[in-house]
Amino acid sequence: MPSPTPPPMSTPHKSCSSPSPPPPKLQRAPDIRHRPICRAGGGACRLPITRRAHAASLLLLGLAPAPAPVRAEEDGSGGEEGVLGAIKSIFDPNEKTKAGKTLPKAYLKAAREVVRTLRESLEEDDGGDMARFRRNADAAKESIREFLGGWRGQQTVAAEESYVALEKAIRSLAEFYSKAGPFAPLPQDVKNKILDDLSAADACL
Numbered sequence: 375m376p377s378p379t380p381p382p383m384s385t386p387h388k389s390c391s392s393p394s395p396p397p398p399k400l401q402r403a404p405d406i407r408h409r410p411i412c413r414a415g416g417g418a419c420r421l422p423i424t425r426r427a428h429a430a431s432l433l434l435l436g437l438a439p440a441p442a443p444v445r446a447e448e449d450g451s452g453g454e455e456g457v458l459g460a461i462k463s464i465f466d467p468n469e470k471t472k473a474g475k476t477l478p479k480a481y482l483k484a485a486r487e488v489v490r491t492l493r494e495s496l497e498e499d500d501g502g503d504m505a506r507f508r509r510n511a512d513a514a515k516e517s518i519r520e521f522l523g524g525w526r527g528q529q530t531v532a533a534e535e536s537y538v539a540l541e542k543a544i545r546s547l548a549e550f551y552s553k554a555g556p557f558a559p560l561p562q563d564v565k566n567k568i569l570d571d572l573s574a575a576d577a578c579l
Contacts, residue, residue: 471536473578481531482579484524487517488540489576492547496565518544536578543571 469479495510521540531537550564 471579473535475534475578477531477534481525481528481537484517484521485536485540485575486579488514488521488544489572489579491517492543493569493572496560496569534578536575539571539575539578543568543575546571 467479468476469482470476471482491510491514495507495514498507498510522544525531525537546564546568550560551558
């Protein structure tokens with residue numbers, strides 16, 4: 375007896391609302407900045423040059439505009455003119471005074487030394503330390519000796535106000551000690567007169 379035929383298998387019912395397929399992904403537009411540009415009709419292709427690449431190429435080739443130069447007065451160096459001026463001033467035998475005159479450096483140095491040492495000697499004369507007073511007096515004598523030995527009668531400075539004032543101060547001092555003796559105290563009126571002459575000379579040096 376033949377075996378009975380099995381009943382057909384039932385297929386599952388599909389849902390009426392089947393899910394819709396996912397939307398296609400949006401594709402970003404291709405970046406044409408880095409795509410080669412080809413000429414019509416064939417020929418070599420070249421890459422487009424961006425602003426950044428252009429600036430970099432200029433810098434590499436040395437064609438980029440150079441930064442603004444720093445002015446000499448801003449960096450404080452004075453530039454070549456300042457250096458040359460300093461060198462010239464070292465070897466220049468002359469120097470400008472406070473009054474704007476150009477006089478020999480050696481004269482100005484000797485005259486300023488007389489003003490300094492003689493003024494210190496006169497200021498120390500008022501009952502100060504005797505040892506210090508003698509040191510200042512010796513320094514003043516030495517500076518006066520060098521000044522007169524190097525510049526007395528020199529036509530280049532004989533008519534200068536500083537020379538005339540110093541000569542008056544030295545003469546007043548010499549006349550007093552020649553009359554009163556080398557150890558006599560200097561009167562205040564003579565001292566004031568000499569100090570005035572020293573100030574007049576200093577203003578012109």
